[in-house]
Amino acid sequence: MTDNAQQQPPAPTTELPTQYAPADVEGPLYERWVERGYFEADAKSDKPPYTIVIPPPNVTGSLHLGHAFEHTLIDALTRRKRMQGYETLWQPGMDHAGIATQNVVERELAKEGKSRHDLGREAFVERVWKWKGESGGQISGQMRRLGDGVAWTRERFTMDEGLSQAVQTIFKRLYDDELIYRAERIINWCPRCLTAISDIEVNYQDDDGELVSMKYGEGDETIVVATTRAETMLGDTAVAVHPEDERYKHLVGKLIKLPLTDRSIPVVADEHVDPEFGTGAVKVTPAHDPNDFEIGQRHDLPSIAVMDEHAVITAHGPFQGLDRLEARSAIVAALRAEGRIVAEKRPYVHSVGHCSRCSTTIEPRLSMQWWVKVGPLAKAAGDAVRDGRVKIHPQEMEKRYFDWVDNLHDWCISRQLWWGHRIPVWYGPDGEVVCVGPDEEPPSGEGWRQDSDVLDTWFSSGLWPFSTLGWPEQTESLAKFYPNSVLLTGYDILFFWVARMMMFGLYAMDGTPPFHTIALHGMVRDQNGKKMSKSFGNVVNPLDWMDKYGSDALRFTLARGANPGVDVPIGEDWVQGSRNFANKIWNATRFALMNGATVEGPLPDASKMSPTDRWILSRLNSVVAEVDAYYDDYQFAKLSDALFHFAWDEVFDWYVELSKTTFQAGGEAAEVSKRVLGEVLDVTLRLLHPVVPFVTETLWTTLTGGESVVIADWPSDSGFRDEAAEREIGTLQSVITEVRRFRADQGLQPGQRVPARLTLDGTALAAHEPAIRQLLRLQPEGGSFTATATLPVAGVEVALDLSGVIDVAAERKRLAKDLAAAEKEKTQATAKLGNEAFLAKAPDHVVDKIRTRLAKAEEDIVRIRTQLERLPQA
Numbered sequence: 001m002t003d004n005a006q007q008q009p010p011a012p013t014t015e016l017p018t019q020y021a022p023a024d025v026e027g028p029l030y031e032r033w034v035e036r037g038y039f040e041a042d043a044k045s046d047k048p049p050y051t052i053v054i055p056p057p058n059v060t061g062s063l064h065l066g067h068a069f070e071h072t073l074i075d076a077l078t079r080r081k082r083m084q085g086y087e088t089l090w091q092p093g094m095d096h097a098g099i100a101t102q103n104v105v106e107r108e109l110a111k112e113g114k115s116r117h118d119l120g121r122e123a124f125v126e127r128v129w130k131w132k133g134e135s136g137g138q139i140s141g142q143m144r145r146l147g148d149g150v151a152w153t154r155e156r157f158t159m160d161e162g163l164s165q166a167v168q169t170i171f172k173r174l175y176d177d178e179l180i181y182r183a184e185r186i187i188n189w190c191p192r193c194l195t196a197i198s199d200i201e202v203n204y205q206d207d208d209g210e211l212v213s214m215k216y217g218e219g220d221e222t223i224v225v226a227t228t229r230a231e232t233m234l235g236d237t238a239v240a241v242h243p244e245d246e247r248y249k250h251l252v253g254k255l256i257k258l259p260l261t262d263r264s265i266p267v268v269a270d271e272h273v274d275p276e277f278g279t280g281a282v283k284v285t286p287a288h289d290p291n292d293f294e295i296g297q298r299h300d301l302p303s304i305a306v307m308d309e310h311a312v313i314t315a316h317g318p319f320q321g322l323d324r325l326e327a328r329s330a331i332v333a334a335l336r337a338e339g340r341i342v343a344e345k346r347p348y349v350h351s352v353g354h355c356s357r358c359s360t361t362i363e364p365r366l367s368m369q370w371w372v373k374v375g376p377l378a379k380a381a382g383d384a385v386r387d388g389r390v391k392i393h394p395q396e397m398e399k400r401y402f403d404w405v406d407n408l409h410d411w412c413i414s415r416q417l418w419w420g421h422r423i424p425v426w427y428g429p430d431g432e433v434v435c436v437g438p439d440e441e442p443p444s445g446e447g448w449r450q451d452s453d454v455l456d457t458w459f460s461s462g463l464w465p466f467s468t469l470g471w472p473e474q475t476e477s478l479a480k481f482y483p484n485s486v487l488l489t490g491y492d493i494l495f496f497w498v499a500r501m502m503m504f505g506l507y508a509m510d511g512t513p514p515f516h517t518i519a520l521h522g523m524v525r526d527q528n529g530k531k532m533s534k535s536f537g538n539v540v541n542p543l544d545w546m547d548k549y550g551s552d553a554l555r556f557t558l559a560r561g562a563n564p565g566v567d568v569p570i571g572e573d574w575v576q577g578s579r580n581f582a583n584k585i586w587n588a589t590r591f592a593l594m595n596g597a598t599v600e601g602p603l604p605d606a607s608k609m610s611p612t613d614r615w616i617l618s619r620l621n622s623v624v625a626e627v628d629a630y631y632d633d634y635q636f637a638k639l640s641d642a643l644f645h646f647a648w649d650e651v652f653d654w655y656v657e658l659s660k661t662t663f664q665a666g667g668e669a670a671e672v673s674k675r676v677l678g679e680v681l682d683v684t685l686r687l688l689h690p691v692v693p694f695v696t697e698t699l700w701t702t703l704t705g706g707e708s709v710v711i712a713d714w715p716s717d718s719g720f721r722d723e724a725a726e727r728e729i730g731t732l733q734s735v736i737t738e739v740r741r742f743r744a745d746q747g748l749q750p751g752q753r754v755p756a757r758l759t760l761d762g763t764a765l766a767a768h769e770p771a772i773r774q775l776l777r778l779q780p781e782g783g784s785f786t787a788t789a790t791l792p793v794a795g796v797e798v799a800l801d802l803s804g805v806i807d808v809a810a811e812r813k814r815l816a817k818d819l820a821a822a823e824k825e826k827t828q829a830t831a832k833l834g835n836e837a838f839l840a841k842a843p844d845h846v847v848d849k850i851r852t853r854l855a856k857a858e859e860d861i862v863r864i865r866t867q868l869e870r871l872p873q874a
Contacts, residue, residue: 016593016702020586022550026694030144038082038710039149041089043476050086051481052078053465054150055489055497056158058097059132060104063142065524065558065570066490068542071148072555072691073521073562073636074488079149079690080631081485083714089481090149091468093156094137098420098457099193099357105131105419121418128419142543147551147693149710154477156468158460159421165438166467167421167460170508172437174372175425180413182425182433184368186290187412188353191311192360195416196369198456199409200495201356208347212332213279215340216265217256223248223267224342225283228350230335231327233258234315235306236265238284240295243269245280259340260317260331268299287366303366309416311363324363370414370423370453374503378408381502384513390502393519393634394564397491401518404495405502413456420454427451438472462500465514472508484515488634491520491565519634520565524558527571545575552692553579559691560644562636581644582695585688588652589681589699595663596670597677599704604672606722610662611764612771613676614725616655619646620680625717627687640691647684654733655680661770678703683715728764732772734794735765739776742791745867746806750777754805757781759797789870808871815868822860829854 033039041049052074057067074090082088105128106116116124143150156163174180187196213226216239223239236258241248248267255264265284272295273282286296287303296303306315311324318334319327335341353362382405384390385398392398414423424436429447436442442450463471465487469478483505489498498518505514525531526538545554556578561568606614623646630639655677662673681703689696689709700709748754756778760766772778778800787799788808802808829850832838839847 016586016590016699018590020550020583020695020698022552022582022694023547025698026145026147026551029694029697030147033149033708033710034144034152036708038708039090040151040153041087041477041481043480045087045480047085047087049481049485050078050081050088051091051484052089052486052488053091053468053484054093055493056093056095056461056464057139058100059094059136059157060097060100061139063139063146063542065540065542067139067142068146068554069524069558069562069568070488070490070521071143071146072558075147075149075555075693076559076636076690077486077488077631079693079710080714082149082710083686083689083712085713087480089151089154091154091156091481092140092143092148092150092152093464093468094139094158095457095461096132096157096159096420098415098417098454099195099197101128101132101136102417102419103193103357116418124418145543145546145551147555149693154468158457158464162470163460163463163467164421166463166471167455168424168436168438169472170463170504171424171455171459172435174507175435179373179377180370181373182368182370184366185371185412186288186293186364187367187369189309189363189365189367190355190358190360191309191363192358193355194309196367196412196414197355197357197362198412198458202353202362203356203359204351204353206349207352207361209350209352210328210332210344210346211348211350212335212341212345213343214259214335215342216258216283217251221251221254221256223251223256223281224279225281226278226343227283228348229288229324229328230331231313231319231324232285232288232306233283233331234261234313234317234319235285235287235304236283237286237296237301237304238265238299239267239281240270240273240284241267241281242273242275243271245273245275248281259338260334266299266301268295268301270295270298289364293366305366307363307365369412370425370451370455372411372413374408374411377503377507378405378499380506380511381405381499384502384506390513390515391517393517397494397520397565400491400494401499405499408499411456413459414451414453415456416452417454420457421460423451423453423455425451458496458500461497462504463508465501465505466509482509482514483512486517486519487515488519488521490523492523494518494520521562522565522567524568524570527569527574529567529569540570540572545572549575549579550582550694552582552695556581556640556644556692559636560640562640563638564634581648582692584648584652585685585692585695585699588656589685589703591656592677592681593703595677596674597681597703598674599678599682601675603679604675606720608668608672609676610669610673611725611728611767612655612658612662613673614722615729616650616680617676617720618722618726619650620683621717621720624683624687624715628717636691643684643688643691647688651680651684654729657775658729658732658768658771661774665770685709686712686715731794732765732768735796735798736772736775738793739778739791739798742789742800742870743776745863746802746811746871748805752805753777753779755779755781755785755801757785757787757799759799763796765796791870802871812868812871815864815871819861819864819868822857822864826854826857826861829857 054074055070078088078090108131109115119127171180188199188202190197209228211226211228212230213224215222215224217223225239227233239256241252251267252269253267255266258265272291273280284292284295284301286293286301287305306313307324308314313319313322313324313327319330322330332341354360355362382402385392385401392401426434426436426443426448428434428443434443465484466478466482469475469482471478487498501514505512530538542554553575557570557575558568561570623642626642627639630642659673659677663670682700685696685700685703686709689700697709700706700712706712754777758769758772760769765772781801785801786803788802789800791798832850833854
């Protein structure tokens with residue numbers, strides 16, 4: 001904490017503007033927090049640590065609703081822990097985002113009529129760094145708008161010097177432990193980005209294609225195979241059948257003619273083939289299909305690549321130079337001309353992989369790449385969850401995690417890019433291969449060259465929980481803040497990022513997992529539950545809503561929808577409702593301050609308090625305990641909802657209103673209630689602060705004169721409970737609610753005063769008569785009082801004189817008309833539902849609609865009859 005944080009708190013004031021203006025408050029407040037060092041973390045502190053890393057956003061990115069959602073939840077956790085006395089570190093930073101960033105800069109170059117090859121590698125990388133300095137990282141400013149309490153002095157970037165050293169260190173260690181190797185295998189290749197991408201960066205979607213069945217061989221030695229990628233037949237090196245398939249046993253081991261080429265290929269028997277699927281025979285293209293590659297390995301088949309990096313055909317013949325899709329049509333036409341097409345099905349809907357960055361159709365391709373042998377690393381990552389060292393929340397997400405880590409394939413970590421961590425391997429003139437650590441000099445001399453590839457972005461972000469703390473150096477920060485307390489992230493990157501961090505953390509940190517808990521949240525969707533997408537036209541810029549309604553309103557809306565592991569729908573009207581809540585907090589606190597609410601001095605003894613005072617303090621402590629339990633279970637929606645209803649319904653709508661008569665009467669009871677109201681507001685604002693930090697900071701400092709609610713103590717449950725007071729006020733609420741309902745049913749205006757007799761003698765509510773009359777607008781009975789309507793409620797009786805207030809005859813006539821309509825609706829619906837012929841023919845949704853109409857009619861009948869019974873006789 002800076003010296004500024006040690007200054008004396010401002011003198012308390014009861015002055016608040018009449019309206020809350022978020023735009024005037026939020027920016028200056030945030031900068032004050034940062035200047036005072038509230039969000040910084042001290043590795044030398046003797047406080048217990050609480051650490052969370054930010055899932056590093058791409059340097060190319062800007063704040064979207066998903067970021068705002070996740071950051072709101074992390075900020076709420078860290079703000080609470082800071083108030084609880086923890087040395088709290090929320091580690092910020094950004095990811096260099098290899099493919100995405102290179103694409104951005106290459107598009108800029110294209111506008112100048114250049115490519116990266118025109119600049120050369122070194123100049124291109126310098127250009128990317130320049131772009132990063134000028135245009136990258138705009139999300140940092142947007143995080144400030146949202147109120148993120150991150151330790152800005154510790155901000156890291158996955159390509160900065162320290163993190164680059166960590167990447168080189170762990171690569172060297174994995175290489176020396178034979179957990180990194182180089183091999184030629186089938187990879188996912190993007191012909192647009194011109195790089196390999198990992199399995200988890202492939203998006204699968206149903207595309208319209210074609211399924212072509214074609215005949216190989218001649219005469220009795222023919223066999224039919226089917227494919228959706230006819231162009232790959234130029235690289236076929238076998239046809240495979242199941243060893244037990246009687247239809248093809250006579251062909252196994254023989255050579256058959258491969259159409260359109262001058263080659264013959266063998267028929268091999270392999271148990272991978274499903275004899276029940278299609279013709280039971282499959283073409284084998286080892287260089288262009290991962291399953292075929294495995295068959296090729298088992299049967300020692302050659303691998304013939306027939307496409308280049310741009311997915312252009314390279315095989316000799318008439319198809320050379322054609323794009324893969326052009327070649328597909330041309331090859332099918334050529335086979336058709338030879339009479340080799342047995343069947344064609346189009347459109348044929350099938351699942352096709354697309355690059356997650358540019359949506360180009362992925363091409364499986366045989367390529368020499370670098371790989372991580374994940375077997376032992378993945379086992380350790382699975383064991384850490386199985387033995388309880390790491391908890392996954394919600395627990396039902398464990399199955400997804402195990403399904404992934406228990407079935408991981410080796411990880412292709414090399415990318416054919418220039419922007420990223422270059423692979424620290426050098427090749428010598430005589431075939432030497434040297435992996436160089438960060439403290440070693442690379443080999444030099446004629447013929448030595450460094451590998452041209454860079455590492456997958458997820459390789460460096462997998463080190464994030466410890467590389468950001470100074471690893472491989474044994475720093476004070478690493479000792480203090482590792483492992484992280486919790487990782488809060490979306491279930492969608494459980495495999496991209498979480499599993500990588502688990503594997504690397506356990507490996508690099510001697511078996512200590514990178515975090516104690518993995519708390520998974522869902523995705524933000526629109527108010528109809530639909531995925532947000534530019535193509536759907538439903539993408540929302542959170543900055544627009546923050547400008548319009550304030551950051552607190554957006555944060556509260558997001559937190560209130562956050563159930564663990566479940567997607568979150570959000571609509572603008574919900575944000576508007578949260579803005580109304582912020583205004584309600586503001587107005588209620590302003591009213592309380594104007595009426596003398598205070599935090600000065602200890603709370604009065606319970607014996608001096610009214611039942612209303614004891615009720616609200618009892619409820620306050622229950623809510624403190626409830627909110628704590630929800631925080632510890634990552635139930636953000638439930639804790640937000642509990643705070644909303646307590647603050648709005650119980651504090652503002654009931655306690656403040658019930659206390660008005662006490663304040664007006666004055667005396668000792670009023671002074672006690674003013675102190676109780678101050679206590680309730682103080683605690684409520686502190687409870688609300690982690691989710692809605694800006695409005696609560698302004699109100700709390702005004703109410704208490706304290707320096708900042710950011711560093712205030714988190715409320716604790718004092719244990720005070722008063723069940724008798726809770727029952728008494730519950731009864732009072734029932735009476736007021738029921739009479740309000742009756743007034744509304746009779747069409748009385750909220751402010752319209754009605755003569756009434758209250759029979760409260762001998763009940764616990766006798767002392768509350770002034771409050772009941774004030775809240776219900778009930779004036780004392782006069783000499784001409786006539787009880788025209790009597791309501792027995794909760795053991796008391798409220799008699800009202802409605803003569804001269806409403807036209808009883810007209811009201812009875814209106815209600816009678818409504819009753820007749822409801823009874824007619826009931827009769828018609830009952831008749832339809834009793835008609836067997838109708839029920840047999842009508843669609844389910846029609847029958848359900850009629851059942852709903854019947855239920856509504858029955859409810860209306862009960863309601864209207866009750867209203868008629870309560871009306872005086874005309």
